[in-house]
Amino acid sequence: MELYQAMRHTPSCRYFEDRPVDDAVLHRVFDHARFASSGGNRQGWRVVVVTEPSTRSAIAELHFGQWQAHLGEAREGAVRHQGDDSGNKMEHGTESSTRRLDRTDDFAKRLDEVPVLLVVYAMLDTLAITDRELDRPSIVGGGSVYTFVQNLLLACTAEGLGSALTTLLAAEQPQVDELLGAPDGAALAALIAVGHPVAERQYTKLRRNPVEDFVFRDDFGRCW
Template identity: 45%
Template sequence: MELSEAMRTTGTCRHYSDEPVPDKVLYDAFDVARFGPQGGNRQPVRWIVVRDEAKKKALADLYLPYWEAYYAAISDGTKDVGAVPKTIRSANEFAHNLASVPVLIVVVAELAGLHPTDAELDRLSVVGGASIYPTMQNLCLALREQGVASAVTTLLCHEEPAVNELLGIPEGYLTAAHIAVGYPRDHFPTKLTRSPVEDIVSIDEFDAPMFR
């Protein structure tokens, strides 16, 4: 598979078959993912593969209340996420069936390995994620190459202390995301909807489109 095809078709999968994902498939994906860029080559990312049914259910039980609150806000018009109703329904089904996904991967990062140069700015600090999320996306792409789908969620990060206790994550680590992994029930997308290049790229100044 060409890299560009993998990048264009690695969407969020919300419906999975019950076919197990072999350890070899996961190993090969992790082997590629670890080469993602990170500050100072500190390699802060660790992965916890959760197959145990009881632990998957515990994670799903922690996840669902946050999804329900989010879903309720969308349903009553309090929150506008810009998604079409079909996508919202699909996400709701995903949330209620999270425990049945073949594999849940918890993305963990060592705090000492992050260098958030924006921590003192008067806004949300995001720079530390630059040493985490490229590696995570590498994993999703490496899985896609092998015909395995994924869905990244961060809602469970609300419950970091409970997740730490459940999975024995030591102090000094944060949970950056949780990834559902499995073979797709249906098929991979052939065309993801994204903003055109003309709308998102400027030159020299924010309001100067580079491409017209």
């Protein structure tokens, strides 16, 4: 698959077929994703491929607790954004905020049924956290692992697999560490659900803001 094609057609897949993913396919995904950039080329990502049903259930339960805690806030946000959805020209095949929320809710309720859960960790001692002294939450450290995470999502698309990224599980790290036997100094960065997508439930046309909304020329005062 051509790169730009993959970049434009990697939706969050929330409905999966009930069939396993071949290890050889997953291996290809990892083998391409590993060429991601990281600070100092330290490559501090680690991945646990969870397919065992009882571990998937335990992870799904922890994720669901976080999702429920987050749901009220998310619903409020969706109602606020509803105006945007109806005001903008809705392209064929896109979804409204409330519809996305319903799908995300379905996904959280049935996460244990997803054939593969990739739990991505970052080894903290490998991260180049150049903004750690600033008086705001650090954003830079994650940059050394989310490049890899995005590569995983794109590689799944290239293999015809669906994927969905969630970070809610990070709040449950102590319990997940125990389940997976995580080493000291590892930080839970992401959970990626992977499987064969249910074709008729996919939105392949992604909706994103146009370039002019977020790119500036020379300084923030001039639009591109």
